[in-house]
Amino acid sequence: MKKILITGALGQIGSELTTFLRKRYGDKKVIASDIKPKLEGTIGQEGPFEHIDCLNAPEIYSAVKKYKIDTVFHLAAILSASGEKNPQLAWKVNINGLYNVLEIAREYQCAVFTPSSIAAFGPSTPKDSTPQETIQRPTTIYGLTKVTGELLCDYYYFKYKVDTRGVRFPGIISYLTLPGGGTTDYAVEIFYQALKYKKYTCFLDKNTSLDMMYIPDALKAAVNLMEADSSKLKHRNAYNITAESFTPAELAQEIKKYIPDFEMKYDIDPMRQAIADSWPNQLDDRAAREDWGWSPDYNLKAMTKDMIEKLKIKLRIA
Ligand code: NAD
Ligand code: SER
Numbered sequence: 001m002k003k004i005l006i007t008g009a010l011g012q013i014g015s016e017l018t019t020f021l022r023k024r025y026g027d028k029k030v031i032a033s034d035i036k037p038k039l040e041g042t043i044g045q046e047g048p049f050e051h052i053d054c055l056n057a058p059e060i061y062s063a064v065k066k067y068k069i070d071t072v073f074h075l076a077a078i079l080s081a082s083g084e085k086n087p088q089l090a091w092k093v094n095i096n097g098l099y100n101v102l103e104i105a106r107e108y109q110c111a112v113f114t115p116s117s118i119a120a121f122g123p124s125t126p127k128d129s130t131p132q133e134t135i136q137r138p139t140t141i142y143g144l145t146k147v148t149g150e151l152l153c154d155y156y157y158f159k160y161k162v163d164t165r166g167v168r169f170p171g172i173i174s175y176l177t178l179p180g181g182g183t184t185d186y187a188v189e190i191f192y193q194a195l196k197y198k199k200y201t202c203f204l205d206k207n208t209s210l211d212m213m214y215i216p217d218a219l220k221a222a223v224n225l226m227e228a229d230s231s232k233l234k235h236r237n238a239y240n241i242t243a244e245s246f247t248p249a250e251l252a253q254e255i256k257k258y259i260p261d262f263e264m265k266y267d268i269d270p271m272r273q274a275i276a277d278s279w280p281n282q283l284d285d286r287a288a289r290e291d292w293g294w295s296p297d298y299n300l301k302a303m304t305k306d307m308i309e310k311l312k313i314k315l316r317i318a
Pocket of ligand 2: 079081116117142170171172181183184
């Protein structure tokens with residue numbers, strides 16, 4: 001990885017991945033891009049930024065040529081809840097955008113990291129210890145695009161030798177940039193509301209178990225997979241990874257250790273509850289552990305402690 005392009009770099013994961021990669025490879029080696037304009041004072045100051053709509057292939061071509069890109073972290077996407085509100089847009093961005101990136105990668109021999117998701121599974125998938133290879137019949141448009149994306153990336157590897165790699169991310173918890181329209185967003189919102197108002201109304205049922213991961217582990221996973229020995233990768237697109245599975249009630253309980261008068265209420269959103277109910281409770285990530293040494297650093301306890309410390313600083317709460 002000598003010259004890296006990130007698409008969707010202003011999103012929840014991209015905003016942190018940009019800084020992480022710049023620290024590792026150098027500011028000028030990592031080109032951030034997004035369809036949104038960059039905001040001064042946030043990312044993009046310490047390195048190059050390009051406006052790229054991933055549906056506009058010439059915009060990607062021109063950045064790949066201009067900066068002699070050899071690796072793309074393709075993060076531009078529409079997430080699960082936003083996808084159900086506009087399935088046509090989700091299909092276009094998630095599939096046509098990926099196709100554009102893969103075609104350019106084929107021509108310019110770039111490696112490509114594309115995240116899949118727990119959403120690539122559906123109600124007929126085994127819910128507990130969900131295997132690396134199992135039934136994938138998702139019922140959301142987002143999930144459909146994730147399965148299609150996994151297969152398309154495999155195809156480009158086998159047919160054209162494009163070095164495609166990916167993980168199935170669980171819900172990501174972070175403090176820098178708010179999540180962008182997913183079903184697991186409650187696990188970020190709860191921290192802001194708990195610190196600001198000592199209460200939160202959760203849109204998922206208290207017993208909904210989902211895989212979750214703190215952002216430092218997600219960044220580590222993306223980079224470790226891209227730096228892994230190619231010959232050891234049996235799955236490529238995409239590896240199950242998880243850090244911990246918990247319910248809203250369990251997260252609220254952990255937050256209460258720091259904010260004892262925190263109150264959690266529930267007002268279930270049927271659309272997001274149905275999405276969450278269609279996803280696994282907990283993935284089996286042994287393939288990632290065996291093939292490229294995946295191992296998370298943060299469990300529920302460590303993540304909650306760090307989130308509260310970091311958000312207190314961000315929100316200037318004593
Ligand atoms: P996000 O919604 O926070 O960010 C996505 C970014 O893509 C946004 O900044 C948006 O402006 C940009 N974008 C949208 N349409 C675009 C287009 N046409 N061209 C260029 N950019 C466009 O999403 P995220 O949470 O950062 O997710 C990044 C990737 O990780 C996605 O593929 C997502 O499916 C995957 N993922 C995320 C999570 C999670 O919990 N955050 C979990 C599993 C998988
Ligand atoms: N966090 C994502 C979502 O809820 C999972 O891919 O859409």
